[in-house]
Amino acid sequence: MWVLRGLRNGVVTTRYPRRPDAYESSFPAAVGVVDPAARLPGVAGVCPTGAIEADEGGVRLDRGRCILCGSCVRAHPEVFSWAAGSETAATDQATLVVGDEPEDDDALSALRADLARRVRRLRRSVHVRHLDAGSDGSDEWEIQALLNPVYDVHRLGIFFTASPRHADILMITGAGARGMIAPIARTLEAMPRPVVTIAVGADAISGGLVSPSYATSGGVGALLPIDVWVPGSPPTPFTLLHAILLALGRVPAGREVTA
Amino acid sequence: MSNEVLDTQMDDDTVLVDRLADRLDAGDRFASLMGTDTDEGLRLTALLATPDTIEPFDWVLPPGTTSYPSLTPRIPAAFWYERDLHDLFGVTAAGHPRLDPLTLPLSDDSERPVPGRPGAPWSIQPDEHILPRLVVGTGLFTIPHGPVRSGVSESVEFLVETPGEDIPELRVRVYAKHRGIEKRFEGMDAATGVLLAERVEGIASVAHALAFAHAVEALGGVRPPRPARLIRTLHAELERIANHLDVAMRLADAAGLAVATARFGAHKERVLRLVGRLCGSRFGRGVVVPGGVRALPALRPDRIRAEMSALASGIMPDAQLLMNTSSFIDRLRHTGVLDTDLAIDHGALGPVGRASGLADDDRIRRPYDAYDELVWRPATPWVSCDARARLQIRFDEIDDACTLIDQIVTELSTMDPATPLCRSVGFADGRGIGWAEAPQGEVLYVLEVSDGRIRRCRPRSASFHNLAVFSHTFNGDVLTDFAFIEASFGLSMAGVAL
CATH class of the missing domain: 3.30.460 (Beta Polymerase; domain 2)
Structure with a gap:
């Protein structure tokens, strides 16, 4: 019976990344700065997580801190706006800050070259281990969603594994709860080299709204080296998929730079 | 002295x-x-x-x-x-x-x-060295599950004490995820507090935001306007559907039913996308504000209705087929029994309580928002007390949610779009208590305000309350039942250690 049921709706799987996906490109997965040169001295106070910085140079927004509450968009629609498109992951934490002049490209390309060297043998088949370091639980839902037939990451040679011993990529969620510091170290130790790490969500990047707190580390960056930063609260499955492809250098040419 | x-x-x-x-x-x-x-x-x-x-x-x-x-x-x-x-x-x-x-x-x-x-x-x-480690009993040994679990799940450590097959004793260690949420609330204003409440238990964001907002509204003596009450209820019920589908998916996965797992996963994705199209967040975040809601749903009522009927016609036949798949039901029947007496003594919440014969439901007993203004007859509690009853009650509740949403959509379509969606509510000093029926069960917020800032905020999730009784449901069950019993409880660890 289930066999027939499985055929009922035909193919529901997205063709992303080979073809664009309307849901991926239309989802408001980030906030952008429309007018980076605006002079808004008190605007930083609008943001509950301190993601906005404003001075004589203009306005900058750190997507690694942004929890997508939209306070800034409502208060200053002429400066901030929702940005459509889920491809918001970055290999350099500094590039998550939008509204800024691009950083010097040498450091960034060195970072990418190092990552490319590590993932050379992983490109076509990669095993991912997830690790929760104090998330609110929603990030896990979105990671789990990658396995449903709509995203079906198996078609791209991406597999989730139960054991860190079989894993190439570590996807880590949560603000870095202190109770997870030792388990994180043990998990990382158990993984074969090379290891690629992905920090999933604003909580993992900066601690989000949960930090500062006596019980968290204000993000997992303080606990282990991170290769790919995935903003969002939580990031959508497409953003997560983009992050994995970005780590593997498999994002189709011409689509890598977003901001 | x-x-x-x-x-x-x-x-x-x-x-x-x-x-x-x-x-x-x-x-x-x-x-x-x-x-x-x-x-x-x-x-x-x-x-x-x-x-x-x-x-x-x-x-x-x-x-x-x-x-x-x-x-x-x-x-x-x-x-x-x-x-x-x-x-x-x-x-x-x-x-x-x-x-x-x-x-x-x-x-x-x-x-x-x-x-x-x-x-x-x-x-x-946290100092893990002070945790007791002694296991006493002939031939007993401990199998630790976690804190890093297999698959994609939240961190928690289950210590299964077993002589080899059955589970006479189970210890749960929840501290790994402790985030210091209660202290973090202190000093916040109402607008930021509701954002943090949404992140206490992320898969029940709407319910937590509602319970927090209800506490603020109890303090200020304000009731949100009618359209806001309807929109809140709409999102609360969509959240319930998504959570219950997640439980069905995890149970099917535990039984190795690949097609059923895929089907329920796809249904759930569809619900999250609908929520995302209504408000911009797949988890309904930002919808609830103290005093009302932020905005009207971004979809026209007739579009919501069409999407809901497509959803229901996809979910219900699959639910029926799942409950009639004998290889699946055999794993759930008489598994993880929570006796009615124990459930009453403990005050088991939500679907876990309702599968053991308890009728308590905040939506009925202590109604809030639009629940007492809509016509619906809540699902009758089940009395078989096992994992199967806990799944069945969830499917019943999905059915109820569809009934509720249908009425809400009808009312929204006749609503004057100029009606205000939010009443201004001060942040008065004092103590307010708010509650909401999350998919996991009752969420309770005790909120104390002084000088316009939160002095103390204590969220209590159903996950915390129900996890305490979880270890009493293994009578005669064996190690391979563990995944079924755990999934049938449908808890989120984020809401446990706070």
């Missing part, structure tokens, strides 16, 4: 325990126990769910008091709450059967978070 004063205090406390126990015998439900540091000493607050409201009972331990008579011997449901109190405040429940660390293991001389006290500790490191 003489001993006499202390003794009198202890006597008073004992009388209070008796009073609480009498109320429970008379039919009230033990809902929560919390502490608040005040100038007069540590104030303990027990919350009782009466037939139509949630009632607080306060008593104060004078400064310097380090213990109080434990509630647990008379009120077993207080078991975890008193362990949590000990971790956060360092206060000892005298006569507690097993006061092991729960949410934050610390040695006796460590600094503790002490919610309610101004200021917060800079850093507190």
